[in-house]
Amino acid sequence: MSAMSDICPIVLPQEIACAEVNAPPCGIVVFGASGDLVRRKLLGSVFELFRRGLLSENFYIVGCGRSSFSDEQYRTDVGNAVSESVGDVPPELLRSFTDKIYYIVGDYEQESFYKSIAVRLTKLNKVHNVGGSRIFYMAVPPLLYGTIVKGLDLAGLSCPGLPGCERIRIVVEKPFGADLKSANELNNIIQKHFTERQIYRIDHYLGKETVQNILMFRFANTIFEPVWNRNFIDHIQITIAESDGVEHRGGYYDRAGALRDMFQNHILGMLAFVAMEPPVSFDADSVRDEKVKLLQCIRPLTGQSINTDFIRGQYVAGEVEGQKVCGYRKESKVDASSTTETYVAARLFVDNWRWQDVPFYLRTGKRLARKNTEIAITFKKVPHSMLVSAGLGDLPANTLVMQIQPEEGISLSFQAKRPGSKVCIGTLRMRFSYAEVFGGEPPEAYQRLLLDCMLGDQTLFTRQDDVEVSWGLLDPVLRAWANKPLMLYEYKAGSESFPQADRLIESEGRTWRHLREI
């Protein structure tokens, strides 16, 4: 059998149907305006929407925070942040963007802060003619959410239940709670002042083009859906591997760990998109109804299944992509005896007609050999090989891989005759590469999500019941791990995996795919 080789994609660009809708007039008020997320992701994304002509002429941004800036100083800071995140920008273009940016300094605990925001917004609404539409973006630690929503309400800025209140929205960043109880408390606090229709809980993975493509791929084609079930699929692997460590977020991460940081949201979100039933339409509630229904079907986790099906690890010093790196416990702001997991591997089952007994192997970790996010669907092997007599009894199974990042694309491997002797077969791969077909990398997920929020489209935002179901599923794992903090394995930074995580899948005669396996 020879090595796998590629079949070139055939591109039919004239058949690509796109309907991007421009944002209506809108003001964006960002709390935590000088924070890392805003500087690294948000400002660059709003700027790109502006550059692509997708924002209305009538928009403005108000940064709010404790750091003291004048409007002009904040504009300079925004200009720098935009250039750092999107590269060089013509100065006139940048200036026409930053001209619409303002800053208000204040103390989150003081009512006067929200009053001054209200006064300023009334003026800016008129100057920029946005008709009262606004988004409050919470780029602050969750502890402040309650204080801020209360302050906004007291200043008459949230207007729940009043006519037109849906045009006033609040965007809430993850982590959305640390377990079921705290997530419910957070929901209760926010819902006192905003209705569910006004709340946009961000899971940035759902804004990734390639994650949205899971739905298009599944439900805009007829050929995959008939085989998308337990009769044809042997198992599914979902991997989010990162080569980065915890960077400068040790303080947050050490309280969270991989289960809360990546699994409860990004991994379960992708699992739901891969496994859910076809929504009746592509509107927010139809898609989110199916997503929640799927999460509700995940087999509940018990003491026994947690022991055998959830493996956690923590990296020790090693080498990643040629660089020596320290172990997790030596990272800045991490407890020197921390038992926080930086890796989770798990096996879940979805108890419904479509997926009964099909294992979903899921893993995510930091400081692994390389960055790779993918979903691999491995089909069942042929029931009988006609090539047994030629020593080819065990033919590899077809695998469909959705490569989420990097090298975004989709590939399907299959067996085919190779030139040469009569019995000569090899694995070929049919591959669609996002970069080759569409040129360049997909846009930053925040662009999609911000635009959708301005448009009032909640499809890619997490609904309250989704948050509850996913935390409800994982609460027993959090409890079990809290009771047995030492049930934690070491892995060397830069490795692909470690023996205990391997056993989870190998004990069933399967193997993890190599990270970025071709």
Ligand code: BG6
């Ligand atoms: C965030 C996590 O939600 O996602 C980070 O908090 C993680 O820990 C990041 O690094 C990964 O996002 P991406 O888009 O780089 O895969």
